Amino acid sequence: MASVAGASASTQARPCQMAMAMKQVTGFTQGRSNLSFMLRPLPARLRFSCPAKPETVEKVCEIVKKQLSLDGSKTVTATTMFTELGADSLDTVEIVMGLEEEFGITMAEEKAQAIATIGQAADAIEELVKEKGN
Known part of the structure; x- marks a missing residue:
């Protein structure tokens, strides 16, 4: 000690x-x-940053709100976890399917299961869109 x-x-x-x-x-x-x-x-040593574009994050927020039938009173940001919004595993699968359809991408199951926040979803989408463009 x-x-x-x-x-x-x-x-x-x-x-x-x-x-x-x-x-x-x-x-x-x-x-x-x-x-x-x-x-x-103590000063914060770790800061959360979402490298995804703000437009992508906003679009993901809109899709998540629509999929979970959230009203305007819920604040959804890049750091918001799906579980904080009341989403269970089935809801998360439906959210990922909605994101795939909206952005014209296909996400690997392992990658989709690792997504827990809006920011992670936006990052994964931008990565897949970038790969698709190459």
Whole structure:
């Protein structure tokens, strides 16, 4: 474990990262040490970025909303997971089929099963459209 004097440990809790700093307080009573702990936020180290074009992401969002019969009150972004929208595995298959039809592509089953977010779907679509164009 970390040494007591001036040690710090970090946790990578989601969605907020925190660091715990321990410092030794002088003066011991009955063989116990008095430690104080302070939590401070850490800057985010990982950022999610979707390399797909914004137009592709918007089109995927529209198709997902249509497939899941979502009203306008639900916010759908590149980071939105299908499960957050209430989609089960059958819904995900239907979403992929709708995307294939809309973009004129065919997605391998393994690739389709790995898609969990709108951004991942948009990235996969752009990759397949690019391959199709070559």
